[in-house]
Amino acid sequence: MTNETAGPWRTLSALRDRVPLVHNMTNFVAMDLAANLLLAAGASPAMVHAAEEVEDFLDQADALTINIGTLSAGWVEPMASAARKAVELGLPWILDPVGVGATPFRGETAQRLAHLQPSVIRGNGSEILCLGGGQASGEATTHGVDSTVESAEALDAAHDLAKATGAIVAVTGAIDYVTDGERIVAVANGHPMMTRVTALGCALTCLMGACCAVNEDYLEATAHALAILGLAGELAAAEATGPASFRVRLIDAIYNLDEATLLDGARIQ
């Protein structure tokens, strides 16, 4: 993808043109931000989690995202059913194993979902290290839902996880890495203020769903989502006075992102 600077814009344009319907089973903290981020980017978000309807709803969806941030027992089976239905329909589906190392419940659920053929798995260094190591519980690399390791330290685990699951694996951090188990793409966009807005990683997972819905090269689509959000973060930081004004400007920046800015600002290698 080196020198492929036009890529992120192609993906964002397609997203705006086609308005993909992204079905999200995400956590309660992320729902508002994720839906607004998707709307700002040009997608059509829906939050649907009931066992009675997740499969029916997917019939009209263009992508599925699953996030275990505020997991409870009643959500596990609907998540698994939705994942299987997405695979059956050939839809991209993205897994976000939030805090996978923090408790056995998360570990077991995330391991199970990771083996239902996700198209993409996105996590911070700690999450990918834990999930890629095949372990159900933590490794002293997690602080609640935050990572205590750099993304680069999880590269081997990301590679193994991609091989084991067939998924594209994205490790996010100061530098983001995306791998299919062979190629590795690094995305250098972003800003430290992004760690001060809750659920921004979760919303990013939803944006990956939207990008994969319009770009069948999921490795590329995932990297594009990272560049788009990261660049919007850089633009927002230039005008923000703290994390809340940063959040407002970030969403506005995604909405206003144009070809020249994205061509100039995306840092994908």
Add this chain to the structure above:
Amino acid sequence: MTNETAGPWRTLSALRDRVPLVHNMTNFVAMDLAANLLLAAGASPAMVHAAEEVEDFLDQADALTINIGTLSAGWVEPMASAARKAVELGLPWILDPVGVGATPFRGETAQRLAHLQPSVIRGNGSEILCLGGGQASGEATTHGVDSTVESAEALDAAHDLAKATGAIVAVTGAIDYVTDGERIVAVANGHPMMTRVTALGCALTCLMGACCAVNEDYLEATAHALAILGLAGELAAAEATGPASFRVRLIDAIYNLDEATLLDGARIQ
């Protein structure tokens, strides 16, 4: 209601004076925005959904709103109980059949609730078309929770739905229509940016609850809520740089709305 330009202000003033307690059973995406919108308008919001307390809570409430946006099986009976209790107490209750056409589960639940004597039913074109047609599942007029038809195309269905349920029916879109099955009122306020903020329609439903709590003419109260929110949207759009700053300004605009601005700006016919 032609030439009745003072109406919306009378309703908003009464709302601010009487601070109605609006009991909302709404979706997880809408809770934050809806509560903040109600507070900004002058009402007192509460989000209460447990079977153990919905009926008790209604004893002190002034209105009830029910929204099926993130429906799950455990919420259906409490919603029905709350609706029946509201009717028993003579409280206005507003139904928002989000995404009713998207799955049979939503269709069946919305049909059931629609026949528990709601005071007002609010939906986009697709939702009213589906619910008014008496069908439990979609019609190729829905894209997730978004409508693919204009509000005017759902006018016949709105009329039928009002006749069948006894409710005031509001179809929202670029032009909003409100009917009791005989009279039709059109409200021309609003701005396209309103479609880029998640759950704004859901929050509008809650505002209708607040307006109906202080104005017993529910057709009028519903039209007033539409004019108030739509005008706030117009004011916000003039200053916003994207959907997130628009949302901030919209809530501030409702809080600051004064008599002269509302008299001048409301477009109810």
Add this chain to the structure above:
Amino acid sequence: MTNETAGPWRTLSALRDRVPLVHNMTNFVAMDLAANLLLAAGASPAMVHAAEEVEDFLDQADALTINIGTLSAGWVEPMASAARKAVELGLPWILDPVGVGATPFRGETAQRLAHLQPSVIRGNGSEILCLGGGQASGEATTHGVDSTVESAEALDAAHDLAKATGAIVAVTGAIDYVTDGERIVAVANGHPMMTRVTALGCALTCLMGACCAVNEDYLEATAHALAILGLAGELAAAEATGPASFRVRLIDAIYNLDEATLLDGARIQ
């Protein structure tokens, strides 16, 4: 604590240095604001509520907060288990009995939790009056989840509640009072606009958890949380044009709060 003007800054500095992991079982309306407020203050928030993992998660947490704002039956036992585990681990845990007077379900749950050795109980005048009076249901002092009494009117009840439970009790209002059943501290920071932002009291409860995690004198830590949030509210109000811009500026203000401003602005007596 008179003349102890350096205290709030010492607590806020410790919070920023130590980044305590605050485990919150809070309501759906508050989750977004509470997590963002904690991140802005310097803490690490997590929202975890499932029976399957609340106790495991506490093993790495530094504080627990429990809030019954959108209570449902399935959350009660996990709340009680978490409270017991926090006590066992010696972690501070904070109870927010939202709307305790509004229904018997809330009253019974809050009474039960209040007797599981919370470190701090925070409520508005109505809530403390109801809980301190030992009654399971309301007293005509509550309007939904809002108080209809001044905080000072609940001082006797706060005193009794502190004696009966062993908790520090904070009654919030125009003036906030904190008592351990013997000493009483008053905090005079804050701004009326704070009552126009939903769940700000709930988020304050979470901030108390973060402060207690880094300051073992819970009476002091609680007063410091009140001064920090109240002062941020004053700073935000000076620049806001309504409740939504106020909310944005409040979070930014907490993030930017420096020693001189806090020393000068905290009003703890």
